[in-house]
Amino acid sequence: MKKFNNVHLLFIFFLYFSGTTHSLFSPSSKSKTTAHPSATLTSNEDVKTYFFKQTLDHFNHLPKSYTKFKQRYYVNFKYWGGANSSAPILAYLGAESEMEMPDEDFGTDNAASFKALLVYIEHRYYGKSVPFGSKEKAYKNANTLGYLNSEQALADYAAVLIYLKNSLHAQESPVIVMGASYGGMLAAWFRLKYPHVAVGALASSAPLLYFDNITPQNAYYDVVTRDFKEASETCYKFIRNSWSEIDKVASQRNGLSSLSQRFNTCYPLEQSDELKEFLRIIYIYSAQFDYPLVRNICKAIDGASFGSDVLSRIYGGVVAYHESNKCTVNAYKYTVAADTFNVYEWQRCTEIVMPIGITGNSTMFQPMPFSLKNYAKKCKKDFGVSPRPHWITAYYGGHNMKLVLRRFGSNIIFSNGLRDPYSSGGVLKNLSDSLVALSTVKGTHGMDLMAASESDQDWLTEQRKKEVEIMHGWIKQYYADIDALE
């Protein structure tokens, strides 16, 4: 199974339940990340940890705006060609999770070819980059959480990068920013808003268009469905039919108890929705991150080693997912990372409002329409705030992106794996000569930004190679532009 222990690219992925706002779902339960004993110390001798005195509020001049907090970032000097040769800087933009000491990744793989300085910057309010002195204080309420948003985060990144370039006398070193998922959106947005800081951006699996109804709400689940259908048409049908079967059993006398038993749940089910949610999550998790897992689940469902009725088949899929007979449903609860859960929820309850839902019967799931009203109600209850569903498109754009960016902006790679359900909200067509979409038919979420391994398939190696070539092209052009100006 593919491991996700590349911590600074840890893809916490956000599932969307109709009418509820809960549910960051960390893949860390599937493949534990090893927390570094002390993040302020260096474990990797090439990488140094720093803290930047960051401004709390870049966009106002209230007395409180000037408050500072410590933002963590890491620098790997090993491959850098130095300021004198204006050697490039590759900057990883942190996203919605702690950024632990970086180990190996896409950048390290390629740093030598770029002679690049590697910089990794943690996102405000995550990990050690927390204002107000502690998470307890920072997460307290809307008055302290209010400064957590993407606009402030981008301004943080600009401040760190400008500071670094100045202090290394590397003003002419071109910076390329990169990130995946939410971090990929940040990378693309950073290039659009701070072109004077970054010459280009690699935005991996960034669902930039899953806002403000640009993308149909069903699109995410349509891809999940397509993935399973592709793995096995019969498997798809069994899953599709399983929901009503679960409902049927649940409605019978002792039905919930029977379901609890048949699915080996860790505790007696109180409602069938617990089971259905659990199943839905393992399907979308597999589709998003791990297509071989989709195949294994379907193999088990089709194989019927636990029995050939629908529910036994589905349970077989669960066992394949877990790769064991361990108890179910409860397991899901542990996957929610307690430490980041609330704080990314805050982002979802304010600006990161992605209307993902299920309507009609195009998917293999039961309908679960997105309801902004219920979503807002939950946010009001949890945080006392109302979501601003139109703000992201007001600030960053998104509608008519092809028209708008055809003659504006440059040097962004939008990479997507088409098996990733989030690819449905990604940029899948070139917007211009240098705003380029790189899609792989077989890819899943953010694969290209993970460290290369010998087991990688050719198409993935090829995708990474293309990305590196394009980025080399940006840098070459940048140097030529400098020379032309002098």
Next chain:
Amino acid sequence: MKKFNNVHLLFIFFLYFSGTTHSLFSPSSKSKTTAHPSATLTSNEDVKTYFFKQTLDHFNHLPKSYTKFKQRYYVNFKYWGGANSSAPILAYLGAESEMEMPDEDFGTDNAASFKALLVYIEHRYYGKSVPFGSKEKAYKNANTLGYLNSEQALADYAAVLIYLKNSLHAQESPVIVMGASYGGMLAAWFRLKYPHVAVGALASSAPLLYFDNITPQNAYYDVVTRDFKEASETCYKFIRNSWSEIDKVASQRNGLSSLSQRFNTCYPLEQSDELKEFLRIIYIYSAQFDYPLVRNICKAIDGASFGSDVLSRIYGGVVAYHESNKCTVNAYKYTVAADTFNVYEWQRCTEIVMPIGITGNSTMFQPMPFSLKNYAKKCKKDFGVSPRPHWITAYYGGHNMKLVLRRFGSNIIFSNGLRDPYSSGGVLKNLSDSLVALSTVKGTHGMDLMAASESDQDWLTEQRKKEVEIMHGWIKQYYADIDALE
């Protein structure tokens, strides 16, 4: 004399005294603007006044951020071709003054040829667009003034324009934003930050590069000096020599009293600096706004009708400036618009930090170096805030602009009159094919955005014609791009 009663383009210009932060200087004393009796009513029947429920703080999600205030804007429907034909929208971005009912201007001149909707949006904290219910409350202290800055203002403009396009079903209507001076910077920045809202920008006399030491501090006064030298080499020399002459007289017994008498001051001078500041301001005012006035002043100085010694000549220049023998020095005090003075000072004390000063002896003035230390001290004293002199370039860029924007962004006209001292901080060379500098040798500050008149010289008419042609080109290309997408 050229009149400046075009209220929404009223160029309040900001002079820079070394070590002090005071001095917005409104030209309104030279040519009174007639305040509209009630700005909520329509005097011009083609123009309607509206108020938009604006968000106080776009960039945070603090409970207070969601506070609303009324932002005033005007719409002129007279020339508009309508939403069905995707007819364009010309939007004037308000700057650091009240925006009164628009009368005639560049837009109206050309609205028919564009079939354009004309929109005029007042800048937050000015005129009737004031948060917290009243100017008294809004201007109270840093806790209420803190939301006054260019980033919030741009987001305001985006919100109004998006709202307008939606409510008029004019989503496909291309928007071109325009403004002069600070408003010109806003227009250029708006196109760079909100390309999805505006297809282009006309930035007239926008000193975008007068930040963070991109432009030498002397540049402004070098242009003033050049203007006077061009008008008359002897006049330039008289002015240049006058300062030490004033110092000499002032240092004598009864010298100040003698100066007061010779310059017909409205009150007895307490120090010679009062007189010197007054003189400096009439010179730079004339150079910035009114070159014929420079010529008249020099004619009087050279003509020596009040006597041929230096001080009599200089007084002759003052009389020519006033076009009368009215008392001097005090007059300057009245030119400071009480209503906008403090609030733009706030902007200068936070982000709009332009290091303009005089060093060495390249100018016709005495040295007056820019001192960030003194500037900051004054801001601390006046508002309790410290300036952020690097923020504008961090957020908008500015350093290496030619390199950065060569391959990023499009559709901005940077227009400048080279006699305008602020042109020294403007973009005077094309950055790319569609980021175009249009300079006129004889132009002064923001002339192109004023209403055309029969007395306009050919080069000014020609400049406006070029601007209109370029803007028509943007719109044509935009329509072609839409067609190509469909």
